[in-house]
Amino acid sequence: MTIHREGHSLLISLLILLTVLNAPLYYYMPEATTVHAIVLIVSTILFLLILQFFRNPRRTIPQGENLVIAPADGKVVVIEETSEEEYFNEKRIQVSIFMSPLNVHLSKNPISGVVKFFKYHPGKFLVAWHPKSSTDNERTTFVTENKNGIQVLYRQIAGALARRIRWYVKEGDEVKQGEEFGFIKFGSRIDVFLPLDAKINVNLEQKTRGGETIIAELPSA
Incomplete structure (x- = not known):
């Protein structure tokens, strides 16, 4: 470590x-x-x-083009079908991981591929579990497309204590699954938006290990 x-x-x-x-x-x-x-x-x-x-900490990163791994340590607080309005403008499955101040706060790429979209949003610092934190808080949005053309959106969200979000990739970068793409200082959350036909492999309240826990499996094409 x-x-x-x-x-x-x-x-x-x-x-x-x-x-x-x-x-x-x-x-x-x-x-x-x-x-x-x-x-x-x-x-x-x-x-x-x-x-x-x-x-x-060192992690053993599972390899698989169809695997989606947890972007952060924490606890799964949301698994639901929702409408993603910033990029897809369609229904997606949202999986949200809440990080307490005691968790590792590295942000890791959930899939390998090319970053097709990136945007930083300044905003408020509501507690990370607040219903409006996804749309009102300081946050970043990334969309990565894998070699099969499947896109996954993931969003760093600042919390009441997290007042500094760092990111290390930009639009057009090629990223590798499990490598770090950013860091959020102190309590915060990461939302992942998956295709509706993705197979979810985690449950509510389940603990995740960033770069190691498989949260979902994508369709092969």
């Missing part, structure tokens, strides 16, 4: 800040050992919480 590059500067700054906060206690209050211990414990817990958020 490694630490993702998005966390390097923040973790270094946090370490410096916590050192600056702790050092004066030992210098000016050498007798207050209980205070030293409490502050040190709180500082250590805070640093470890932020550190685990930026972890980048």
